[in-house]
Amino acid sequence: MEYISLEKKVDNYDIEVIIEKYKNGEIKNNDTVKVKGYIHRIRKMSGFAFVILRTSRRLIQSVFTDGESKGSLDNYEEEDTVILTGTIVNDERSKMGFELRVIEIEKLSGPIETLPIVINKKQVDCNIDVLLDNRIITMRNPYERAIFKLVDGILFAFRDFLRKEGFTEFIPPKIVQAGAEGGADMFQIEYFDKLAYLNQSPQMYKQIMVGVFNKVFTTSPVFRAEKHGTRRHINEFEGLDLEMGFIDSFEDIMVLEARMMKYLVDVLNKDYALELEEINLKLPEVKDIPMIKFAEVKDLIAKEYNRPYRDKFDLEPEEEKLIGKYFNEKYNSQFVFVTHYPEKKRPFYAKEDPKDSNYTLSFDLLLNGAEITTGGQRINDYNEQVAKMQRRGMDITQFEDYLTMHKYGMPPHGGLGIGLERLSMKLLQLENIRMTTAFPRDMERLRP
Amino acid sequence: MEYISLEKKVDNYDIEVIIEKYKNGEIKNNDTVKVKGYIHRIRKMSGFAFVILRTSRRLIQSVFTDGESKGSLDNYEEEDTVILTGTIVNDERSKMGFELRVIEIEKLSGPIETLPIVINKKQVDCNIDVLLDNRIITMRNPYERAIFKLVDGILFAFRDFLRKEGFTEFIPPKIVQAGAEGGADMFQIEYFDKLAYLNQSPQMYKQIMVGVFNKVFTTSPVFRAEKHGTRRHINEFEGLDLEMGFIDSFEDIMVLEARMMKYLVDVLNKDYALELEEINLKLPEVKDIPMIKFAEVKDLIAKEYNRPYRDKFDLEPEEEKLIGKYFNEKYNSQFVFVTHYPEKKRPFYAKEDPKDSNYTLSFDLLLNGAEITTGGQRINDYNEQVAKMQRRGMDITQFEDYLTMHKYGMPPHGGLGIGLERLSMKLLQLENIRMTTAFPRDMERLRP
Numbered sequence: 001m002e003y004i005s006l007e008k009k010v011d012n013y014d015i016e017v018i019i020e021k022y023k024n025g026e027i028k029n030n031d032t033v034k035v036k037g038y039i040h041r042i043r044k045m046s047g048f049a050f051v052i053l054r055t056s057r058r059l060i061q062s063v064f065t066d067g068e069s070k071g072s073l074d075n076y077e078e079e080d081t082v083i084l085t086g087t088i089v090n091d092e093r094s095k096m097g098f099e100l101r102v103i104e105i106e107k108l109s110g111p112i113e114t115l116p117i118v119i120n121k122k123q124v125d126c127n128i129d130v131l132l133d134n135r136i137i138t139m140r141n142p143y144e145r146a147i148f149k150l151v152d153g154i155l156f157a158f159r160d161f162l163r164k165e166g167f168t169e170f171i172p173p174k175i176v177q178a179g180a181e182g183g184a185d186m187f188q189i190e191y192f193d194k195l196a197y198l199n200q201s202p203q204m205y206k207q208i209m210v211g212v213f214n215k216v217f218t219t220s221p222v223f224r225a226e227k228h229g230t231r232r233h234i235n236e237f238e239g240l241d242l243e244m245g246f247i248d249s250f251e252d253i254m255v256l257e258a259r260m261m262k263y264l265v266d267v268l269n270k271d272y273a274l275e276l277e278e279i280n281l282k283l284p285e286v287k288d289i290p291m292i293k294f295a296e297v298k299d300l301i302a303k304e305y306n307r308p309y310r311d312k313f314d315l316e317p318e319e320e321k322l323i324g325k326y327f328n329e330k331y332n333s334q335f336v337f338v339t340h341y342p343e344k345k346r347p348f349y350a351k352e353d354p355k356d357s358n359y360t361l362s363f364d365l366l367l368n369g370a371e372i373t374t375g376g377q378r379i380n381d382y383n384e385q386v387a388k389m390q391r392r393g394m395d396i397t398q399f400e401d402y403l404t405m406h407k408y409g410m411p412p413h414g415g416l417g418i419g420l421e422r423l424s425m426k427l428l429q430l431e432n433i434r435m436t437t438a439f440p441r442d443m444e445r446l447r448p
Numbered sequence: 449m450e451y452i453s454l455e456k457k458v459d460n461y462d463i464e465v466i467i468e469k470y471k472n473g474e475i476k477n478n479d480t481v482k483v484k485g486y487i488h489r490i491r492k493m494s495g496f497a498f499v500i501l502r503t504s505r506r507l508i509q510s511v512f513t514d515g516e517s518k519g520s521l522d523n524y525e526e527e528d529t530v531i532l533t534g535t536i537v538n539d540e541r542s543k544m545g546f547e548l549r550v551i552e553i554e555k556l557s558g559p560i561e562t563l564p565i566v567i568n569k570k571q572v573d574c575n576i577d578v579l580l581d582n583r584i585i586t587m588r589n590p591y592e593r594a595i596f597k598l599v600d601g602i603l604f605a606f607r608d609f610l611r612k613e614g615f616t617e618f619i620p621p622k623i624v625q626a627g628a629e630g631g632a633d634m635f636q637i638e639y640f641d642k643l644a645y646l647n648q649s650p651q652m653y654k655q656i657m658v659g660v661f662n663k664v665f666t667t668s669p670v671f672r673a674e675k676h677g678t679r680r681h682i683n684e685f686e687g688l689d690l691e692m693g694f695i696d697s698f699e700d701i702m703v704l705e706a707r708m709m710k711y712l713v714d715v716l717n718k719d720y721a722l723e724l725e726e727i728n729l730k731l732p733e734v735k736d737i738p739m740i741k742f743a744e745v746k747d748l749i750a751k752e753y754n755r756p757y758r759d760k761f762d763l764e765p766e767e768e769k770l771i772g773k774y775f776n777e778k779y780n781s782q783f784v785f786v787t788h789y790p791e792k793k794r795p796f797y798a799k800e801d802p803k804d805s806n807y808t809l810s811f812d813l814l815l816n817g818a819e820i821t822t823g824g825q826r827i828n829d830y831n832e833q834v835a836k837m838q839r840r841g842m843d844i845t846q847f848e849d850y851l852t853m854h855k856y857g858m859p860p861h862g863g864l865g866i867g868l869e870r871l872s873m874k875l876l877q878l879e880n881i882r883m884t885t886a887f888p889r890d891m892e893r894l895r896p
Contacts, residue, residue, distance in 0.1 A: 001779060002738070002739050003736040003737060004703055004739055006710055008703050009703075010695070010703050010704065012695065012696070013694060014614060036693075038857065079857035081693075081857055081858070108694070108859055108860060109829060109859060111855060113855060113856075136659070136849065137856050139656075139659075139660045140659055149616060152616050152618070155619075168597060168600050169603060170596065170600070171603075172886075172887065173889055174622070175671070175683075175684055176894065177895050187637050188637065189637050189646070191635065192675070198623075198637070198646075205886075208587075209587075211585075211587075211588055212596070214484075220669070221668070225640070227640070235623075236621060236622060238619055245484075246461060246484040246529070246556070247460065248460070252460070254452045255456050258452045259454055286454070288452065288453045290449050290450070291450050291451065292449070292450070382560045401584065401895055401896040404584045404896070405585075406560075407560055408527050408563055408584075409527040409558050409559040411557060412557070420619075438618055438619065438620075438653075438657070439653065441621055446623065446624065447625050448849035
């Protein structure tokens with residue numbers, strides 16, 4: 001009988017492994033190594049050429065010398081995949097600490113036609129529609145893919161932080177019979193002989209799971225059939241959701257989030273420095289985060305910038321920007337918590353402020369003048385929830401599952417929701433949310 | 449200005465934190481602690497009572513003594529959420545090392561009616577339909593929730609292993625224009641004025657991402673509109689998918705998976721021992737994994753068990769079971785890799801065996817007689833892929849996005865897909881896949 005051995009490790013010629021070994025002395029100057037990758041660019045000089053190899057996180061410079069290196073570069077072109085055998089040559093100018101002198105290049109595969117768009121410049125030079133239409137290859141551009149690597153880092157940091165805090169991950173359903181927030185703006189599905197919907201929020205499910213594991217989170221897709229095609233909306237996004245029980249106050253959720261943001265920025269600075277350098281970005285510093293009440297900040301901004309507001313119950317986009325500016329300038333903070341949003345604008349499950357029922361025990365976190373999180377304390381008492389639904393004229397028979405958890409006892413609890421793409425857009429200072437997602441879905445876009 | 453301080457830590461009376469502190473001496477015999485939780489059960493004795501508190505991972509025994517403990521238990525019932533103040537009393541019989549003597553119980557909330565189903569026995573005593581209809585409360589049962597905690601562990605271990613191996617996570621779209629495998633068995637959506645589908649596999653997307661990051665993975669929902677209601681099928685499940693480039697052979701994928709399975713079992717044994725004990729399960733030992741060719745194992749099983757097979761091109765469920773039995777008995781292995789599946793039964797992107805094009809460079813991993821993984825090497829050459837599509841009579845204009853990546857150069861690559869629920873079912877030895885998922889979706893079930 002043949003076996004797959006647990007001892008066997010596959011060497012797929014990973015430059016990151018080689019760099020590690022170089023750092024701890026296992027690989028030295030003049031050693032021969034094999035590196036896999038794409039040929040990103042060839043720069044021919046007189047008698048030699050620079051071959052720039054693209055590996056999963058780097059561009060590696062190697063030198064092909066006519067007569068010394070084996071064969072000829074005539075048979076190679078950009079986007080060939082190759083295994084390059086080379087000699088390590090110490091070089092302090094290189095980030096890796098060394099350069100490679102080519103001994104031999106083995107071609108594994110190559111493009112069958114020239115790329116329709118140049119991807120081996122610093123950035124892809126085209127408008128966003130062309131960028132997205134050609135996503136399959138434009139993502140190979142080092143600037144573009146650095147964004148996705150950073151998004152990977154944000155996703156990792158969110159989960160890692162919460163696991164360390166004792167949270168349990170759960171999986172909410174995506175196909176549902178009715179909507180979490182009442183049913184507007186949902187995509188309809190033919191589900192065998194029934195009608196169903198794509199879930200627009202895991203809200204009900206995360207509250208249910210508080211009754212099971214107390215502290216829970218999920219990272220899962222949510223769907224919104226909203227008909228606006230702005231730069232900050234897409235119709236399918238990744239929700240980062242958490243919920244926790246036995247809170248003393250909704251401030252507990254803000255305390256958790258402040259520490260989470262700090263953790264996230266620390267992770268990116270530490271483990272994703274290559275990508276931050278690639279997109280030339282300095283992340284915001286996370287310090288203690290100012291918090292201010294909704295009603296208070298509206299008056300403050302109106303007064304400070306001599307700009308009367310029209311919407312009493314919500315922050316206008318222009319107001320959000322001014323809040324960002326104000327707290328940046330006066331308090332040197334890119335983050336602000338705005339608390340106690342009006343009852344009118346918050347969902348039916350938001351807990352009202354016992355001191356003033358026109359407001360809720362809720363908050364948004366703003367980063368540089370845009371909302372990146374919505375959170376708050378939820379109603380946990382059955383009678384209070386039913387009464388609020390009735391005040392709003394809701395049909396409680398439509399919320400049987402929702403009310404079942406309250407019926408059988410729920411601790412005081414609250415949580416928050418973050419759109420991964422919105423957070424990424426603001427954190428990475430991108431102009432269009434579509435840049436943060438490999439395969440965005442909007443009113444016009446279903447491909448690739 | 450008020451601030452949310454990064455220094456503030458919220459104490460929400462977590463028993464796991466208290467146990468940690470007890471172990472390292474910060475909390476000692478006779479100290480007073482506060483613990484949050486649900487009242488799971490009250491057992492009244494003469495002059496005292498046992499109050500069993502349910503926390504996120506445990507049942508904690510505390511003793512309420514009439515006259516000594518404050519108040520009376522008459523005001524408490526099962527599923528009340530409480531904060532229990534108690535005295536630590538060393539007790540070697542307890543898993544925690546101590547018991548609690550109740551000083552006071554503060555009630556936070558409670559059920560408004562008696563539970564329709566008993567959840568505070570060892571297991572919930574009802575059939576699976578009743579169990580699932582009442583999921584919101586049956587999940588609170590310690591046996592039930594142990595399963596979901598273990599699924600959380602599997603999900604964690606999958607991602608953690610791959611990150612340590614240098615893989616990058618990506619997010620595939622869930623709404624797509626066409627199907628990955630050709631379009632059968634997909635759910636249809638009304639997507640604004642277009643028709644769209646729910647993705648049945650991230651196959652195309654993970655291959656595209658190999659061209660970007662080389663080693664990639666995703667954990668994301670996939671949807672299958674299959675009309676069978678068996679114990680091992682659901683219509684929405686969580687796909688654990690990975691793909692890697694620059695492989696030398698499809699065996700590289702099996703080597704990776706064998707090590708991943710070992711890692712997974714190690715993680716569960718180490719960090720999820722409480723839950724394994726709760727469901728009384730010993731996980732399989734992962735050693736070197738036997739591998740055998742499809743054609744060979746079919747003949748072997750037919751001969752060994754004197755059972756001629758009917759289906760030449762696939763494993764029959766009965767055959768899979770016998771393979772499980774055979775390798776368990778003869779080779780003491782609960783895992784088996786079956787390799788080189790017939791070309792006829794594998795998808796259009798499967799790479800054919802250069803030695804015999806009737807077979808593919810593919811594998812399934814079987815655990816105790818059932819398939820838990822499908823994987824293999826993919827075609828990476830454009831012309832080879834087009835030729836194969838044409839041989840199969842496929843319309844290549846329908847696969848423009850798929851072929852675009854091949855057109856511009858793809859390294860040799862392969863990968864695998866695991867259904868989280870199927871893996872969990874087999875690993876945890878459950879009889880119905882619905883038991884592994886909090887909110888299963890099948891032909892009959894869209895709630896809760």
